Amino acid sequence: xxxxxxxxxxxxxxxxxxxxxxxxxxxxxxxxxxxxxxxxxxxxxxxxxxxxxxxxxxxxxxxxxxxxxxxxxxxxxxxxxxxxxxxxxxxxxxxxxxxxxxxxxxxxxxxxxxxxxxxxxxxxxxxxxxxxx
Numbered sequence: 001x002x003x004x005x006x007x008x009x010x011x012x013x014x015x016x017x018x019x020x021x022x023x024x025x026x027x028x029x030x031x032x033x034x035x036x037x038x039x040x041x042x043x044x045x046x047x048x049x050x051x052x053x054x055x056x057x058x059x060x061x062x063x064x065x066x067x068x069x070x071x072x073x074x075x076x077x078x079x080x081x082x083x084x085x086x087x088x089x090x091x092x093x094x095x096x097x098x099x100x101x102x103x104x105x106x107x108x109x110x111x112x113x114x115x116x117x118x119x120x121x122x123x124x125x126x127x128x129x130x131x132x133x
Contacts, residue, residue, distance in 0.1 A: 005031060005039035006046075019044075 005026055012022035019040060026036045120127060 001031075002035060002039045002042065005036055006043045009040060009043050 008026060009019065009022045012025065013019065017025075023036050023040050026039075027033055
């Protein structure tokens, strides 16, 4: 269940929500405050460990952490000691546009059809004589 909460927190942050809103959303959805806070803490630790791994990896470009989000502090879970966690943002992956691929396929088909038409027009007499017998 904690993995589900961590996944939901990750998803919320990827869609621009704050960690506090994500935590509040899970609590209002019926998850226990302790479970949500523990998941947020584990997520924060995992993100911090990932940032440290990225920064200490040999031959890797130096990635500076740029995104900060506050870890919610509540009275019911005093063991959240980390107030700010950082996430390293990688350059955005360029997504392949399916419309562009479709346009390229149509252009190729159009070129083949135009070539076939040109060939037919150039050799129409020979082609028609084959059908006449």
